Amino acid sequence: MGTSVWPWSIGESSAPVEVSNFDADLLPVEQVAMRAMHDRHCKCAKDLPPYIRDPVDRHMVFRRFLGARRWDVDRASRMLTRALEWRQSTGIDNMAFLPEKPGFVRGWAMDRVYGLYDRPKRVVDDMDRVFDELQEVYHGTWHKWDREGNPVFIERTGISDPRAMVKIAKEGAARRGDGTTDDQILLEGHLVSMELGCHLTKVATERLGRPVFQFTYILDLKGYKLSHLHQPILTALKGIIENDKKYYPETTRHAFVVNAPGIVTVAWNFLSPILDARTRDKIQIMGSNYQPTLLKAIEPANLPTWLGGECDCKGGCVP
Ligand SMILES: [Zn+2]
Incomplete structure (x- = not known):
């Protein structure tokens, strides 16, 4: 049981979050899967969908979808593609x-x-x-x-x-x-x-x-x-x-x-x-x-x- 660092104190700095160390708790095979997801969904995209545009959002989304498909990149990637289509068709990113x-x-x-x-x-x-x-x-x-x-x-x-x-x-x-x-x-x-x-x-x-x-x-x-x-x-x-x-x-x-x-x-x-x-x-x-x-x-x-x-x-x- 760790002690909480919450709640925020007033005037605390809000330096941008460094996402490069977010993989630290993942197994090597999971880190590879995270990079593969990135390559598939971001590398060639000219305009990333709002859902995965921000690096922090993207990291959390990839973790959720990979976790749901036991780190199988193909299956997680298909699942994410369907979710992105759904988000676009419902306009939920503007909700x-x-x-x-x-x-x-x-x-x-x-x-x-x-x-x-x-x-x-x-x-x-x-x-x-x-x-x-x-x-x-x-x-x-x-x-x-x-x-x-x-x-x-x-x-x-x-x-x-x-x-x-x-x-x-x-x-x-x-x-x-x-x-x-x-x-x-x-x-x-x-x-x-x-x-x-x-x-x-x-x-x-x-x-x-x-x-x-x-x-x-x-x-x-x-x-x-x-x-x-x-x-x-x-x-x-x-x-x-x-x-x-x-x-x-x-x-x-x-x-x-x-x-x-x-x-x-x-x-x-x-x-x-x-x-x-x-x-x-x-x-x-x-x-x-x-x-x-x-x-x-x-x-x-x-x-x-x-x-x-x-x-x-x-x-x-x-x-
Ligand atoms: Zn309360």
Whole structure:
């Protein structure tokens, strides 16, 4: 357990990050794969896509895609090409993910977060109304970082209301009147959160001077009822998971599920042995005895009091 170098002190220098030593923790064969990815995607390109234009972004993207394909350059390269096509067709690189009101981000130095932001300013549109309404019924936010510096997303799954979320998404879709579905509205909300999370890894990378390219999730199931298993939200969730597998691979560092009801833990103990070891090792499903595990990964100062830490953000750690 290292001591944290966060939070930033005021007036600290922000020297550009030197990416040449980012490979230091990789095996020689992985370093070769990183160079091969660079040769394939950058060497002959006159105009690099925005997603991999910046050397820091590029390093993190290559790591994620190579990691997802076990460092097989051919497979990782095909996967990245598809993701680049998707980004171009959706125009996501121009998506203004940083909200005017930084309610989705807790505990980060916002001058740094805005300082590294190089996309258009958010133009208020109907999606902001959807976000405002969703915030009443969905409780999740980016909240500080773990001991390795990975941004942490905390969701209070148990007190969120999936039926109300679907209703808001349906109304938002209807207002657009262009055939957009409620699933697409929910996916759009999720994409804003993913782009913001990726941006936070870059902020962390710049600060720590070493690559940070993953997130840690905490899902708190306290209050969870069987009625949460609402079919439309499960369908939307399935689409979101498929989307992330293709376009945001290897973004999860840890996923901690806490306050899981007995039935969920039993099911997990039964199913987890058949899962891929890499996936299984990242996910931990726990009942009420989760504090030691969370505190091993996250410093008390960065963990909300209601999860056994000492953080008590103004306005609530997770609004
Ligand atoms: Zn907090």
